[in-house]
Amino acid sequence: MAQIEHATVKPRLGRKRDHTRDPEILDVALDVLAETGYDGMTVEMVATRAKAGKATLYRRWPSKSDLVLDAVACMKGRDLDVDSLPDTGTLRGDLVAMIKPPSIRDSERKLKVMAGIVSMIARNPEMAAAAQEALVEPRAAVNRIFFRRAIDRGEIPSDVDVEKLCMIGPALVAYRVLLLRKPVDREFLLSNIDEVILPAVGLRAA
């Protein structure tokens, strides 16, 4: 959305040789991608909305697909860092603590981007890898931490399939957004936790 402007001090010295605007352009590219899908997106749309020239984009990225690939790959850093994760002392507490408007909006944007590139994923290994790394893995990583913590403190059995559990939440959300076209609200996410994920690890909901 490009609203995350550079709070970084940008002294007016020097040239903008340093590709300063790259992140901004990539962010615009993600927006257009999410709105129109890969094939619906044109390089000119991105250029115009980023107030840049089409030539500028081609100076930086050799092709449209490279631009998109870079944009997707650069989503990777945007996630909450590990230190700022909730640690409530219970698995349910941790999972519920992740249900926050910003987190939900982040998910939905990622899923719209995902929707825009799914058809490419099947035929472009690079894109598949980028999507995996930037969209799937970060979400799983967070859950993985929660489940491992729960195992360590003896809250859940140690023989559960953590990798599988990590995917349940994301899978239910992706299905609902991409295929069912229904909204992801707090109630839905809570029921995922209480009716599906917790039972799967042998816990009863509150």
Next chain:
Amino acid sequence: MAQIEHATVKPRLGRKRDHTRDPEILDVALDVLAETGYDGMTVEMVATRAKAGKATLYRRWPSKSDLVLDAVACMKGRDLDVDSLPDTGTLRGDLVAMIKPPSIRDSERKLKVMAGIVSMIARNPEMAAAAQEALVEPRAAVNRIFFRRAIDRGEIPSDVDVEKLCMIGPALVAYRVLLLRKPVDREFLLSNIDEVILPAVGLRAA
């Protein structure tokens, strides 16, 4: 559409006015769609592979999107009919009985088709409706029957959220195929049943 053509009296003149080849063409369209995605697919590809002329397709469908829409909508009938569903006497038995190579292949094809149109679904309500009706709903319907049976025979509580349960399996499969790009095998499907679905209804796996 297409196959429920006019049984109306019109045996006059010409050749097969009955659009006999429509189902064949639509089936080819689905194959191409699954292989290349909506935007990668060209009407000529479909025509050539169906050994038909491009003009023939345009005589029958006004545009490419109409062709695809019809093709997707016509997948609806392809599912196993209700009478031939397994009825093993237990929920787990019924769910496991659905794990068969033909059923798996059917699912994977549907999901590839789905992958080819996801980006359109977000912006084309007709396509969204067709996909919902032909790809999502039939699968859910089968599960719905199994869960209702289980409730009727008192195997599982009657207050479970059937609609939500119906989606768990499809969601896990879709996520694995479309986003993780991993194969859907018997082991995966069994673990879905035993580690996720059955726990969610309060049952322990075998």
Next chain:
DNA sequence: CATATACGGTACTGCGGAGTTCCGGATATG
């Protein structure tokens, strides 16, 4: 056999978007 109809196939048009080129202007350097 004559005729009408739909078909397969080819050649065409029109358009939109990828990628390129060019230029005038802004900015920094010395």
Next chain:
DNA sequence: CATATCCGGAACTCCGCAGTACCGTATATG
């Protein structure tokens, strides 16, 4: 001020595909 560098933007080429037009042919009818 002179110069070098990069940018935004406009104009351009090129190409692929949606959609159309047309033709030769196969088949059904009478």
